[in-house]
Amino acid sequence: MQVRQLGEQVINQIAAGEVIERPASVIKELVENAVDAGATQIDIVTAAGGKTLMRVADDGAGMRQADLKLAIRRHCTSKISDDDLFDIRTLGFRGEALPSIGSVARLVIQTRHSEEDHAWAIAVEGGKEQPIAPAARSKGTQVEVRDLFFATPARLKFLKSDRAEAAAITEIVKRIALAYPEIGFSLSGADRQPQNWPAARGDEPHLARIAQILGQEFTDNAMEIDAGREGVRLTGFAGLPTHHRGNAQHQFFFVNGRPVKDKLLLSGLRGAYADVLARDRHPVVVLFIDLDPALVDVNVHPAKSDVRFRDSQLVRGLLVGAIKHALVQAGHRSSTSNAAVALDAIRAQAAGGERPFAAAGPSYGSGGAAPQPAGGYSSVATAERWAPDVFRPLEQALPPAHGFAEAPAAEIQTGLSGLVTPSADARAHDVPVEAEKTDLPLGAARAQVHETYIISQTQDGVVIVDQHAAHERLVYERLKEALAKKDVARQILLIPEIVDLPEEDAARLAERAEDLEKVGLSLEAFGPGAIAVRETPAILGDMDIQGMVRTLADELAEWETAESLREKLDHVAATMACHGSVRAGRRMRPEEMDALLRDMEATPLSGQCNHGRPTWVELKLSDIEKLFGRK
Structure with missing residues (x-):
């Protein structure tokens, strides 16, 4: 069989498979772009779990006409230069998201830069680019994605139900919203109940945003974490051992503002709670790790959900030590929600009720x-x-x-x-x-x-x-x-x-x-x-x-x-x-x-x-x- 060069459209569709796995992947990339653009308000609209419609609008810096043309080309980005790959300070940096989305869906971008007289719009359908044209928009950028995977219908078979895909989108938005409390987020659509998280103000914006998303019950039963070692700082909140869950979905880690699901961090968390929790129970945590970008590699996974630390044992040791110290400081403190459960049990006479x-x-x-x-x-x-x-x-x-x-x-x-x-x-x-x-x-x-x-x-x-x-x-x-x-x-x-x-x-x-x-x-x-x-x-x-x-x-x-x-x-x-x-x-x-x-x-x-x-x-x-x- 003869070896031949694949066409640009096929190459883009193959590459899109690494970046765009499901509707939640699209939302993640678009919301991260909005954060990098300096937005103070991000509004997300979905339909059918994101399969038929995803729209992300922000009030960020927007793009000039010339930049908009390049934004839909692979490996075109304003976020890094040739020497910045090991000093990444933005959520996005590869320049792959928009061209990947455009190769498998119907994509329309409207944007206006403050220096432009009016907004501009461009459309890409299954990898086919349409001419750029004037549009009506006061500021910022709006990206609309319709009919995801219409160009690669085989991928549609691997998507879950509308409800499951909508839940995955909600989870992604929650994680980014936790990392950026100064930004307001709204999530709405025909497939969900509207959710709104206004920009948090005051002396403790992270705590306010955590209360918005995880509820006051968590903040009432959380221990504050603030520790540092050799240039690595760990902050956030960890739940009391008595405030636990049956799964790990309420464990949120952020590295330099980037939501991650890292095996090293999960291992450290299990070690910290090892002698206060049964193996089938999971603590609730929201933890932020801040360090020099040169000390962590975020370019090790297509979805950028995994990271690699230069000194992994330092980070794990800091995590375990800080949480164990907080547990000791908590002393005999126990979850306040236990009393609420007790009162509810008394009110309900506990006749055949579940034992928590x-x-x-x-x-x-x-x-x-x-x-x-x-x-x-x-x-x-x-x-x-x-x-x-x-x-x-x-x-x-x-x-x-x-x-x-x-x-x-x-x-x-x-x-x-x-x-x-x-x-x-x-x-x-x-x-x-x-x-x-x-x-x-x-x-x-x-x-x-x-x-x-x-x-x-x-x-x-x-x-x-x-x-x-x-x-x-x-x-x-x-x-x-x-x-x-x-x-x-x-x-x-x-x-x-x-x-x-x-x-x-x-x-x-x-x-x-x-x-x-x-x-x-x-x-x-x-x-x-x-x-x-x-x-x-x-x-x-x-x-x-x-x-x-x-x-x-x-x-x-x-x-x-x-x-x-x-x-x-x-x-x-x-x-x-x-x-x-x-x-x-x-x-x-x-x-x-x-x-x-x-x-x-x-x-x-x-x-x-x-x-x-x-x-x-x-x-x-x-x-x-x-x-x-x-x-």
């Missing part, structure tokens, strides 16, 4: 004496837990006693382990009134409900604490601290615990015995299909060794991933903490409940357990009064 946190991850603290939600814990009290017979009046003030927060961790666990499980008739535990403790963030303990939840009183409301989830986090943080110091105290079992397992699980545990030794767990093979546990971490006290070992065997099957040894050991510590924490169904003494609250206030990350579920929720007095019609 039931699927967040495994929990091993359920005791036989206490009724538990299927699938895991929820810190949201359902209406059945608030029945009138649950509470009884405080009969007497018990003498104050020292709490376990002042004692060594091992003593704490030993004391908790010795508590007697109450009968099913014991519904609440009275606690003495100590007015001065209501000044503290988590208040003073007043009662224990269903031997699972601690009720405490603050100055302006009530706090409900999940005792297992809270103690799990406290134990985990102590284990991590001891692991970092390589000083995990152990307790020798008088009689080794023999755990029967499938042979492959037992072999897997025996192979990892040296690693497990680092977290205070000493075990060895005990014949085929069995493991003998001889030592456990002292902080865990009398724990469920059988359940812990079986869970560890399942988790070790996933250790072939690229995680570091420290990350793996942290996962082991989290599993051990869950099995070794005070269980639901155990009655706690008044001083122990108060001590648990004080320990939570002093411990970083105590607002959520190791799986990302909240350890406590607060109901404000004003909200409670509304429930009873007092306000």
Whole structure:
């Protein structure tokens, strides 16, 4: 077969396949051009998910007549010169978008430069250019794209439904709008509900734009990020671990104002939240990375969605360190939306309702004496837990006693382990009134409900604490601290615990015995299909060794991933903490409940357990009064 040169139109259509994948790709390119033109208002109109119509109008600088002729030619751009490829400061730079769109659709451009007497228009249909002509437009540029892929009908078969394509366009516009709060955006059309994001003003425009797009709920439950290292600056907002989602669609990264979906950044984000979120939950973040353009290559992907950093470990380390620091600074803070969920559950009587946190991850603290939600814990009290017979009046003030927060961790666990499980008739535990403790963030303990939840009183409301989830986090943080110091105290079992397992699980545990030794767990093979546990971490006290070992065997099957040894050991510590924490169904003494609250206030990350579920929720007095019609 003879080799021959392809025609210009075919070349353009092939090249368009790399740049224009779907209607959202067109919108991305056109909106980025409008941003580069200095627009202060960008209006987008679509129809049929962008398949039949996309129109982007801006009030930017516009183009001169001569520039308009060149704009539809491949590799013609005003944004870079021969020496600027490694110092790119604009969103667009290749000069491929307009010719690519014109080769597969019907394209009409109207534009007016401030130095021109009137506007000019040019049309391109399937790669065929029409003569330039005068037009009526006061300022800026309007680009109209109709019948996308009419020139390459095979591409139409790969597009999704109108609704899915419209949603993809909305997502693209949201990402660009988040990066440029000083620009107003509107999105309308026959295929959608109109959306309008006015230009944000004031001292914190990014925060205002985030509230416009993600809602006030996110800004109320976000931690501010502001860190820098060696010329790289990271700013933005990261959600509390208890404010998570079931997918990663609410994770927004920007590099020098460019929206990106970079594997390095996603990996760093997972690492930062590793010990506060279950693996199937995802944090909500809006983060901006600013650095010298020479230190990042944005020309590594046709859609410019991936970037390559010159020092990738510096960027990842900054991201992980900044978020972990913010998590520590957040202390015992928990998502405010949890209280709203609780109030809604009470109002709806929680009859057969969905449990918001039931699927967040495994929990091993359920005791036989206490009724538990299927699938895991929820810190949201359902209406059945608030029945009138649950509470009884405080009969007497018990003498104050020292709490376990002042004692060594091992003593704490030993004391908790010795508590007697109450009968099913014991519904609440009275606690003495100590007015001065209501000044503290988590208040003073007043009662224990269903031997699972601690009720405490603050100055302006009530706090409900999940005792297992809270103690799990406290134990985990102590284990991590001891692991970092390589000083995990152990307790020798008088009689080794023999755990029967499938042979492959037992072999897997025996192979990892040296690693497990680092977290205070000493075990060895005990014949085929069995493991003998001889030592456990002292902080865990009398724990469920059988359940812990079986869970560890399942988790070790996933250790072939690229995680570091420290990350793996942290996962082991989290599993051990869950099995070794005070269980639901155990009655706690008044001083122990108060001590648990004080320990939570002093411990970083105590607002959520190791799986990302909240350890406590607060109901404000004003909200409670509304429930009873007092306000």
